[in-house]
Amino acid sequence: MxxxxxxxxxxxxxxxxxxxxxxxxxxxxxxxxxxxxxxxxxxxxxxxxxxxxxxxxxxxxxxxxxxxxxxxxxxxxxxxxxxxxGDKTTTKPAPKRTIGNLPAALPRIEEVIEPDSLICPCGCGIMHKIGEDRSERLDIVPAQLRVIVTVRPKYACRTCTDGVTQAPAPSHLIMGALPTEATIAHVLVSKYADHLPLYRQSQILARAGLDLHRAVLADWVGKAAFHLKPVVDRLAEHLKRSDKLFMDETTAPVLDPGRGKTKTGYLWALARDDRPWGGEDPPGVVYFYAPGRAGANAEICLTGFDGILQIDGYQGYNRLTKPTRKGGAPIRVAHCWAHARRKLKEVFDRDGSEIAAEGLRRIAEIYTVEADIRGISHGQRLSARQARSAPLVAAFGEWLQAERRKISSKSRLGEKLTYIHNHWEGLQTFLTDGRVEIDNNRVENLIRPITLNRKNALFAGHDEGGIAWGRIASLIETCKINGVEPFAYLKTTLTAIAQDHPQSRIDDLLPWNFRTSS
The missing domain is CATH 1.10.287 (Helix Hairpins)
Known part of the structure; x- marks a missing residue:
């Protein structure tokens, strides 16, 4: 309407x-x-x-x-x-009863929250306890289930009738529901890091005597995904400010219920990792879900980024280098020598081609230089590349063109050499900037957890699931490459959000800023 x-x-x-x-x-x-x-x-x-x-x-x-x-x-x-x-007329979900919903056999840990003061406001003296409110939430410690019992005693004055006091109920991510923030973090890590679909998690909990339907777990994940969105958006903003990023994409099969079969969605990984040359910016990755592989999706993901992009040879990225690019200035690309090597390796493994073998030998010489300069500053890397790698790359280019003139472009080997030729400009970018890597292997390593989850879960149940998948995987994988334990991070972050962490300090919630409490 x-x-x-x-x-x-x-x-x-x-x-x-x-x-x-x-x-x-x-x-x-x-x-x-x-x-x-x-x-x-x-x-x-x-x-x-x-x-x-x-x-x-x-x-x-x-x-x-x-x-x-x-x-x-x-x-x-x-x-x-x-x-x-400030709308008080909007219907809110009815508070859910928590006492008695959790198995009695689970251990209870009581947290008694006392008021700041027991002095009666009217000056009558110390109040006495007249009752209490109790609530229970499910808490999960890895390999142990327990129940957190929150006790809030009520106190009243014996002299007057106006002096009842009680500590306020603590804030939770999902008010009135069973899970603690630790429980939600456990479900997220189990699904997106340990590759356990929610219905399997439900089965595992059932063996412990806890009957939690997958729909309940799904509700928890959906609410967590909503609350974590600003953190992931901020993570993406930080990455796009960088001068150089990696990008790669992988399939994310998604169920299409209307057709009764799966369709092919994609998760696009945008990553930063400057550790090989001692860059000060922490590593990170954000996965953007899109229903297809069209280059327009990459263009949308990269809105606001104007640096050097390290990519493979997928043609969908070509639109990023043109003046008509939407979302920023034309991007300069750095292509991947590992992909060039794989093209020749495929031919060599199939028929033992001597030309392919020679190409592999020449590429190995370039990689030898990279191994020698790994870990030094970007300025030193640039100097070493100009002195040692540039002559090797120039010689490879001359060899490439000479061999292409001898071989049919329609042959298997000819197609591989043409691929390298078509990406020749981008393959030389690493010679002009010491911050650029020789290949795209670092972002490919960040794609592997997605493929593992795809293997175990088979596919996402819906496009909406692909979005949540990318969002939560962004935080978990960024934790991993920064040496942060994902469960501890998510538990602390969800707790901070539940306690109204200020938007002005959202950077404190980024994985690389996480510090475990001593």
Missing amino acids: TTPAIDLSIIPAAQRAAVLALMEKVAALTEITQRQEHLIAELNHALHGKRSEKLTEDERQLAFEDLSIALGEVEVQKEHLAAKT
Whole structure:
């Protein structure tokens, strides 16, 4: 339904700001509601549509959990919009009873939160305890389940009737629900680092006597993904300020419930790693999900970045180097010598080509120089490359052109040599900047965890799941390459967010700034 246009000119100036704010709120709520209705329809179609019969039980479960994650995110987005606008009329979920929902056999650790003062406000003296509120949340310590019991005693004055006091309830990421922030962190790490789909986690918990349906876990993940989005967005901002980044893409098969089969989505990895030359910026990676491999998706991911981009030979990146590039100035690319080597290795392994062998030998000489200068400053690397590598690369270029003239471009070897020729300019970029690597191997290493998750989970259950996958994997993998334990980081970060960590200090929540409490 379209909201009718309002003529603001007839509204008094004093009321105009309030009307504009109301219109913005209505538009935001409409957008959220439309997304929620769409997701619910998708969920019903995946579970009950005719083509859902083509799906296996595992496929249906994956679709269900990823759509449930998205619905969980929409729900908390609505709550945040209502809180931001001060709307007390928006219906909030009914508080969930926590006492008695968790197995009695789980150990209980009581945390008693006392008021700051027990002195009666009217000056009557010390208050006495008249009762208490108790709540239980599920907490997970690796390999151990336990229940955190929060006790908030109530105190009242014996003399007057107005002196009841009690400590306020602590803030949690998901108010009124079972999990502690540690539990949510455990579920995230298990799914996105240990490659355990939520329905398998549900089965594992069931063996411990805890009945938690995958839909409940999916709701937790969706809410966590919403709260972590600003941190990932900030991480991406930091990376795009760099002078040089890596980029690569990998398939992320996604279930298409409407067709009863999978389609091919992609996770685009944008990474920084300046450790080989002692750069001061910490390493990091962000995974952007897109429904396809078109170069336009890379262009969107790189909006705001204007440095050197280290990539493989995929032609979709070509649009980034043109004056028509959207989101920034034309990018200078550095192509990957490892890919050039692989092209020749494929031919050599197949038929033992002497020409391919010679090409491999020449590339090995260039890599020998790189091994010798690894770890020194970028200025020293540049000097060494100009003195030692440049003559080797020039000789390789002359050899390449001579061999191309002898061989049919339609032959297998001719195609490989043409590939190298077509990327020759980008293959020489490392000779002009000591910060540039000779290959793209560092970002390829950051793609491997995605492929492992793909192997174990088979595919994401929905496009929305691909987005959450990329978002949380960004934080987990950035933790790993900075030597930070992902569970400890996520537990601390989610706790800080639950306690209203200020937006002005969001950089404190980036993985490379994480410090374990002593």
